[in-house]
Amino acid sequence: MKRDTPIRIDRELLRSRALPDSDGDKSERGTVLVVGGARQTPGAVLLAAETALRVGAGKVQVATAQATAAAVGVALPEAFVEALPVLRNGELAVAGADRVIELAAAADVVLVGPGMGDPECADLFLAQVVPRLDVSVVLDALGTAYLTSHPDGVRHLTGRVLLTPNVTEVAAMLGRAEEDVEQDLLDAAREVAERTGAVVLSGSDETYVVTPDGDSWCSDAGPTSLATAGSGDVKAGAVAGLMGRGASPDQAALWGAWIHARAGERLVRERSGFVARDVVEAIPSALSRAEGDRPGPT
Numbered sequence: 001m002k003r004d005t006p007i008r009i010d011r012e013l014l015r016s017r018a019l020p021d022s023d024g025d026k027s028e029r030g031t032v033l034v035v036g037g038a039r040q041t042p043g044a045v046l047l048a049a050e051t052a053l054r055v056g057a058g059k060v061q062v063a064t065a066q067a068t069a070a071a072v073g074v075a076l077p078e079a080f081v082e083a084l085p086v087l088r089n090g091e092l093a094v095a096g097a098d099r100v101i102e103l104a105a106a107a108d109v110v111l112v113g114p115g116m117g118d119p120e121c122a123d124l125f126l127a128q129v130v131p132r133l134d135v136s137v138v139l140d141a142l143g144t145a146y147l148t149s150h151p152d153g154v155r156h157l158t159g160r161v162l163l164t165p166n167v168t169e170v171a172a173m174l175g176r177a178e179e180d181v182e183q184d185l186l187d188a189a190r191e192v193a194e195r196t197g198a199v200v201l202s203g204s205d206e207t208y209v210v211t212p213d214g215d216s217w218c219s220d221a222g223p224t225s226l227a228t229a230g231s232g233d234v235k236a237g238a239v240a241g242l243m244g245r246g247a248s249p250d251q252a253a254l255w256g257a258w259i260h261a262r263a264g265e266r267l268v269r270e271r272s273g274f275v276a277r278d279v280v281e282a283i284p285s286a287l288s289r290a291e292g293d294r295p296g297p298t
Contacts, residue, residue: 006186006208006216009258013217014290017254020246029058030244033107034237035100035129036143037115039090042068044115044233047276048140049079051237052111054284055259057244061107063100064115065090091121097128104129109136111240113143114233119172123149136160136243139198140236144169151195158212161198162249164236170202186216199249201239201257209253217254222261223268230276235260238283259286 007013032052037045042064049060049072061080062072067090069083082103084096104110110133116122119142126146130137130153137157139147144165147153151173154161170188171178173195181188182204189200189210200210209217239256243249263282267274 006210006218009207009209009217009219009254011290014255014258017251019242019251019255019291029056030108030241030246031059031061031106032057032240032244033061033063033100033103033110034114034240035063035110035112036092036141037062037064037068037072038092038117039065039067039086041115041117042072043230044141046072046075047230047233047280048111048114048237048240050076051234051280051283052241052244053078054280055238055241055245055287057109057241060241061103063096063103065092087121089118089121091116091118092125094125094128097125097132100129101132104133104135107135109138109240109243111138111140111236113138113140114236116142116145118142119145119148122146126153130154131156133157136249138162138164138236138240138243138249140164141166141169141232144173147192147196148173148175153196155197158197160249161196162201162239162243162253163192163196163198164201164232164239164253165192166202166232167204170200186210186218190214190216199253201235201253203257207257207261209250209257211250215250219257220261221257222264225268225274226261226264226279228274228276231260231264231279234276234279234283237280255287255290259283259290262286262290 066083073081122142122145171181239252242252263286
């Protein structure tokens with residue numbers, strides 16, 4: 001039954017939805033495959049992949065533009081990096097879809113979208129990828145462009161999909177004006193969840209988590225300075241990493257929203273300005289503090 005008023009995300013709620021343990025070797029803590037990044041935007045996949053590792057994912061793989069893959073591998077030596085062919089404009093080419101499917105077969109979670117820059121190119125690429133996936137999926141940023149023209153495109157993955165669109169991307173999926181969505185983002189997120197069958201994590205001044213069944217939660221989105229370039233890639237990497245550890249899409253969204261906001265609050269207290277790379281480094285402490293609130297064994 002749909003709840004008219006979303007439940008507030010707080011420490012007590014997180015205690016009741018404790019994350020799976022992050023103990024065990026790297027294989028037991030899940031493999032996350034991050035797919036994205038045009039030639040001009042390699043940083044997006046780098047931010048997402050590093051965050052996934054920092055929240056406890058065991059292994060991270062990155063499939064990104066051929067021209068920048070080597071640089072991503074040097075910047076994040078802990079990751080396996082695969083070079084994908086690109087179009088003249090630098091966007092991922094459909095010719096790389098088969099290799100992504102091969103990599104996804106050994107992954108626990110596939111995060112698609114960080115760094116993609118052209119909606120039409122993203123749609124064409126994902127139309128050759130998403131229908132063939134049989135794994136948990138996070139669609140972020142322009143990864144959601146696929147759902148604009150294929151609203152049922154993740155129905156075959158029911159219960160295993162999390163969408164992390166911003167207001168602009170929610171509006172595009174619904175074919176509505178961005179201003180209208182901004183006025184009632186909760187209602188818009190609910191509509192996206194119902195249409196797609198996926199959990200939705202989206203926010204502006206307030207962050208919402210909505211399930212296809214109509215359950216919903218809300219949280220403050222953290223300080224306004226979190227609205228910096230790359231911050232959304234960090235959040236997407238966090239939820240993908242938590243799903244890699246075994247969290248359900250809604251559980252990962254609740255925790256991801258909370259620790260992202262708390263990381264921003266800590267950074268505001270410590271310095272006058274920060275960038276997305278700083279948020280990546282602040283995420284583990286925010287997660288550790290939240291997990292430290294778990295009730296002990298009885």
